[in-house]
Amino acid sequence: MSWQLVFNDLKRNKTINIGLLLLMVFSATLAILSVIMTVQTLRSIDQLYQIAQPPHFLQMHKGDIDEIAIDEFMQDSPNVTDYQIVKMINIYGEDIQISKANQTFDLSESQLDLGFVKQNPEKDLLLNGQHEKIILSQGQIGVPIILKDSYDLTIGDTLTLYDTYDFVISDFVVDAQMNSTLASSTRFLLSDDDFNLLEDKMGENEFIIETYFTSSDDASAFQTTYENAGLAQNGQAVTYRMMFILSAFIDMVTVFVILLVSILALIVAFICMRFTILASIEEEIREIGILKAIGFSFHDIRDIYLNKYRLIAVIAVSLGYLLAFGFSGFTTNHITATFGEVPVAVSTYLIAIAIAALVYLLIILYSKRVLKSLKGISVVDALNGKNQDQSDSHDGLYRTQSMNINWILGLREIRYKKKDWAIVFAVTMIAMVIILVPVNLLNTLQSPEFVSYMGSSQKDMLIEIANGDSVEASYQQVKAILDQDDSIEFYQEERRVRVQTFDVTNELMNLTIDSGQNAGSGLQYLEGRAPIEANEIALSYFNEDKIGKSVGDSLQLEYNNTIEEYIIVGIYQDVTSGGFTAKATNEFNGIPSEKYSFSIVVQDWIDPTTLSDYWTQVMGPEIKVYPMTEFIDQTLGGVSQQLNSMIVAVVVIAIMIVVILISLFLKLRLVKDHSQTAIMKAIGFSSRDIQKQYLVKVGTVALVGILAGIVMSQFGGNYLVNFGLNIAGIGIKEVQLIANNYVGFIAVPVVLISVVFCVTLISVQTVRKQAIMTLIAE
DSSP states (O other): OHHHHHHHHHHHTHHHHHHHHHHHHHHHHHHHHHHHHHHHHHHHHHHHHHHHOOOSEEEEEESOOOHHHHHHHHHHOTTEEEEEEEEEEEOOGGGEEEEOSSOEEESTTOOSEEEEEEOOSSSSOEEOTTSOBOOOOTTEEEEEGGGTTTTTOOTTOEEEETTTEEEEEEEEEEESSSOSTTSSEEEEEEOHHHHHHHTTTSSEEEEEEEEEESSGGGHHHHHHHHHHTTOSOSSOEEEHHHHHHHHHHHHHHHHHHHHHHHHHHHHHHHHHHHHHHHHHHHHTHHHHHHHHHTTOOHHHHHHHHHHHHHHHHHHHHHHHHHHHHHHHHHHTHHHHHHHOOOOOOHHHHHHHHHHHHHHHHHHHHHHHHHHGGGGGOOHHHHHTTOOSOOOOOOOOGGGGTTSOHHHHHHHHHHHHOGGGGHHHHHHHHHHHHHHHHHHHHHHHHHSGGGGGGTTSOOOSEEEEEOSSTTHHHHHHHHHHHHHHOTTEEEEEEEEEEEEEEEOTTSOEEEEEEEESTTTTTTOOEEEEOOOOSTTEEEEEHHHHHHHTOOTTOEEEEEETTEEEEEEEEEEEOOOGGGGOOEEESOOOTTSOOSEEEEEEEEOTTOOHHHHHHHHHHHHOTTSEEEEHHHHHHHHHHHHHHHHHHHHHHHHHHHHHHHHHHHHHHHHHHHHHTHHHHHHHHHTTOOHHHHHHHHHHHHHHHHHHHHHHHHHHHHHHHHHHHHHHHHHHTSSOOOOOOOOOHHIIIIIHHHHHHHHHHHHHHHHGGGGGGOOHHHHHHO
16 A cells, blocks of 8 residues: 555656656765776776786986895895886987877977886786786887877877887886876886887986885885985885875875765755655645544554655666766776776675665665654644644835835745745755865866975976986086076075984884975975974974874984984975975085975066976976976876866756756745745736746845855865875875865856756746636635
8 A cells, every 4th residue: 555655656746756866866876986986996006006016115216226236135135025127218308209190299398207118027017908018019119108198199109219219109008106197207118129229328227126025014114224225216216005096096086076976966865855755744744644543653654755765765776876887987987098997896896786775775764864753743733734834924024115025025935934945055055065176176286386285385487406416516507597597586495315213113214304495485384384493394294194203392313423303393295205205494414415406486577488498408308397387287187187077077967956956846835835826816916926036035045055155165175175185195184275266256156046047937937827716726
């Protein structure tokens, strides 16, 4: 009997039930999709790592190395299970030319170090998109897959080195250790014969000392031992953990956005369920009274309603499951392109089923909670139709005689029946949050201010001199050029040195410090401030955790055969050098420089990009000159591109949620207001007047909801994003989102309020078709 009642209700209220079904489908699809992306990202990287076998620790070094000393050190290290030295030929972008069918260009705009290698025998293999070891013939070349979309490269294009050596692009390389724009380098693959032909004849040699352990957790301790041994180490050191984080970061940002939208969509579905359940109870109050009078218990009546939502929820999560896997090809496209093709595993299907079951369970539990209101309905009240709130009569018309009567009635109902219109407020507010949080995150990542989270202060340009045999000569050259250039307003310089201190377990560790008169100024500090005095130091967020000290504590630094005590005055955020850096104003005389960097502010009339091109020609390609906006774009370009694609989908989803919810709400509201509509028509109000009142009511509440959504996205959005960053573990703990004022305060509000008005206008057209006598009779 109860199921017959369920089917009758589904037939009678098709529009309402279909709308509720769609909302549940949205929620289930997005929730399952976020899990599929998470699992596929981790599985893709894991499978890539199993086949490619990247090192647990790598140390890059430019210039000559003592291979015998490295061999002896590795053989004497008990935790080392294997190691290899990979030789790489670094060639500057302007010496690499790409020829396509209709154009020719070079790679001078690339800020990555471009290295050329040959295939390794067994470990650190360079693979194709099917996770197969690439074997090339002479004249063929494998190009890093992260450059494919940036330069629209295709198989068959020609790559020329120094206008002399031509190679045909035959494959795209999936590189386990350098597969992200967040890395500083990327590798091209040559055949053994071609590599031997070019070796020591062009470019600059750089070596990658790769080490393997029984457990990747041994990398950190080994790094300190290796560096203290005085072996080749004038380049970047990278651990297995940092490789994994950098590889997964772009796709995990996408997962975060999808998961956020799915949670908010589920909240909207709950709001809609609550409204429809309470509306159904109110509409069928007399029938409920009859059922109670003839002996139906609370559980019997609740199950009649609950079975309908069980059926809708089962259909919704089933459709959501199918749609999630249907759309997964689109959302995991970047994963496939970056890490290669990995088939969906049985475990992925099972985890997706578990998430679908969880969504179903949440829907049913919430439905049960709302249906508890049936307990408070007595038989007498139900038979008399007294479940509606009996509000006091409020008459304030005489106070606002100058206002249009339709505005008065519309605003009056909002004022005295706030709960009835809360759903419009909640839906528009959530829709704004769904759109603005990803938009503000994208705007923050693209903002010049974001460089303050990357270990540098916000300036117009950045010049970096990496470690090498000519680091000091290059420093003098750059400084001389900057001192004589009138286009510069001012510049600040930092010198990177390495000292020793003790970690939280009291083990000796190396500490990388950027020193200079203004070191640490302009960064985003979680606590404290930049160092000012010579005995003050600021630590990165990761180093605070590793060393186990915070602001106000003293820190002993060992260098030049002495131990000096410093006071920690600040904790800042940094994604460079694996997040393990420090800042100090002390010059640390007598310690070799690992790197120099210059942060530059140019005169107002100077274009940083033009000046950057000029300086690159004057200083030489071995010195990295970046306009700051270009530096951020190339470093985080992959994240921004992925987020851009997601935002389009998010906007469509948010608008669909608004359309469905407002349509459902007005359909139920118009049914509930039948008698009121009849009375208003009887006393002389036209259908157009009644429609205007609905526009006033819905439009006003929606506008307030939109304003609340703007506020929520500005403040609540920070907490959501920071929660995701903490999980990601990339060296940033806390970000202040930068709003896109045009999008947040003009474009999105105008679009949403326009959608609301259009949906309302269409929905209230039924008022014209309602005859007075029919409404009174009902």
